[in-house]
Amino acid sequence: MVIVMAPDATDADVQATVGHIETHGGQAFVSRGVMRTIVGVVGTEDVLETLDESNLRSLPGVAETMRITAAYKLVSAQNHRKRTTIRVGGVPIGPDTFTLIAGPCAVETAEQTLESALMAKRAGATLLRGGAFKPRTSPYAFQGLGVAGLRILADVREEIGLPVVTEVTDAADVDVVAEHADMLQIGTRNMQNFALLQAVGAVGKPVMLKRGLTATYEEWLMAAEYIAQRGNLDIVLCERGVRSFEPSIRNMLDVSAVAMLQRQSHLPVIVDPSHAAGRRDLVVPLARAGIAAGADGVMVDVHPRPESALCDGAQALVGESLDELAQAVATIPPLLGRTSAAHLAG
C-alpha cells in the first residue's frame, strides 16, 4: 500500500502515520520530496486488512491511500479514475489537451535558439525544447554548451514566453538545470540511471522521462516509479522509438506504447517522432500516427538551417515540413476531443 501525504502535512503527521502502521505490525518507508511525502507500507495481507484504508485516510495529513498490486505503485493507473494532467510553467499536458513541444535538438547559439523558438511558436508549440547537455554516442561529437546553453534557453523564454524543457544527464547538474528550466528531460540513454532518477525526483520541477532504447513497458514504468517514489509525481512519459532490426530507420516508433501506457499508468504519454525517425521526411507521418493513437503531445526538432546544425540536422523540421506538422497538430487532436494547448494559451 502507498500513502500520499497532503502537501501541508507536518512532520508530526508523518510520524503519527508511521507509528500507526508500526503498531498494526506493518513496516513503513518514508520518502520526503519537495512536493509531497510518500509513505510506502509493507506487510502481510492480514496486516493490510487490520490497517484499514478508511482509518488511514482519516489520520491527520493523509491525502490518499492506494492498495496497488502492480509492481509500479505510484504511477499505476490502478486507483486513478482519470488520467493526470501535468502543468509545465502553466502549460497543460494531459488527456483533455494536445501539447506541441518544439525547438532545436541542441542549443548552439543565442540567435539559432531564438530563431528555432520563433519557428516552434509559429507552428503552435507551447513549450520550447533544446539540449544544453547532449548525451552523444561519439565523444568527438558536439557535447552541448552546458550551463551557457541553459542561460540562452532562459533568455529565450523571457523573450518569447515559452516554458523550457531541457535534458539533464548527470545528477550533479540537476539543481542548475532546475534553476533554468521548467521541465527536466531524462534521455533514452539515462532511463535507468537510478541516481539521476532519484535526483530529479527530489526536485520540484516536472520531468519528461524518455523510453530507453530497448526498455520494456514495465522497465520504463519502474523508472518513472523511482522519480515518483521521491515525491515528484509530475512525470510525462515520452515514446521516442526503440531499437529494431531495420537498418534504414534510426528507431521504430512504438505506437502501441502510447495506447498501452495510457492503460497501465495515469501519467501523460507523448511521442518524439524526430528521434524515432532520424530523418525529416518521416517525422510528420509518425507524428500523425502518434496523435491518432492518442498521444497527449508531440515533441519535434526544428532548426532554421538544418544543413549546418551541430546535432541531428537530418531530422529537423523547417519550411514546408514544419507547416505540415503544424497542420497535423491543429487538425487531428480536435477530432479526438482535445483542445490544443496553443489555443488555450491564446
Ligand code: PEP
Ligand atoms: C533529445 O531529445 O535531445 C535526445 C537526445 O533524445 P533521446 O534521449 O530520445 O535520444
Ligand code: MN
Ligand atoms: Mn537529438
